[in-house]
Amino acid sequence: MPLDLIFYTNPMSRGQIARWMLEEVGEVYESVILDYGEAGMKSADYRAVNPMGKVPAIVHRGQVVTECAAICAYLADAFPAANLAPPPDQRHAYYRWLFFAAGPVEAAVTNKALGFIVPEGRERTAGYGSFDDTIDALETAVAGDQWICGEQFTAADVYVGSQIDWGLSFKSIPSRPRFESYVARLRERPAYKRQKEIDNGLIAQMQKPE
Incomplete structure (x- = not known):
């Protein structure tokens, strides 16, 4: 079944x-x-x-x-x-940063990786403004020594954290102390480690010569 x-x-x-x-x-x-x-x-x-x-x-x-x-x-x-979600009346940061990472961060990082630069004076048209402004804003989400929603780890940390983790690994997001500290905490989570073990194992199988 x-x-x-x-x-x-x-x-x-x-x-x-x-x-x-x-x-x-x-x-x-x-x-x-x-x-x-x-x-x-x-x-x-x-x-x-x-x-x-x-x-x-x-x-x-x-x-x-x-x-x-x-x-x-x-x-x-x-x-x-x-x-993995705050109570409904405490979801301001949760929704804010989930959608910020899915929208401005994803667009800004992808465009930069593809070599697209927003023409001067057209920042409002792009929505996210500039890559630097987007990354500066993203840093404020992880500025503390806890999680995006304070003491509670949430789905926002999974999604936003993945964006930062990948960005640091592939150098599409600049290394900054706050990003490095946040990602170091994420990488200690048992579920993160299980995911890496599973997917890395699958990748190894796929790359084996036939």
Whole structure:
């Protein structure tokens, strides 16, 4: 019998973010590993799940959720026992930084990596303004010695933390003491370590010569 929670991913993708969140939740889930070709993410069967033909996606009791930030927020609400979301009346920072990372940070970092620079005087059109302004704002989210929502670790830390972690690893986000300190705390979480072990193992298998 299929499990209630199915996870579509590729270990060399943003699916690592969703897997980390799934490991934080602690529920049993089924992984479906897809390649990037016509038989995988671009197949008709998978496009019925996600018309974009990309991963990650989850199907929980027949309901599809795509986009990493949405998956993180959904799982926090679907499995409240994991305590990965603040009470509804205390979600100001939670929503603020989840959507900031999914919008301005993602756009600014991607554009810079692709060599696109917002023309002078067109910052308002870009939405995020400039790369430097975006990174400066992001730093304020992790300026303390706790988590984004204070003492409580939440789905916002999974998503925002993944953006910073990857950015530091691939040098698409500049190294700053606050970023380094925040990521060091994230990397000590058991669920983070489990995710890395699982996905790194899958990557090693995929890269074995036939």
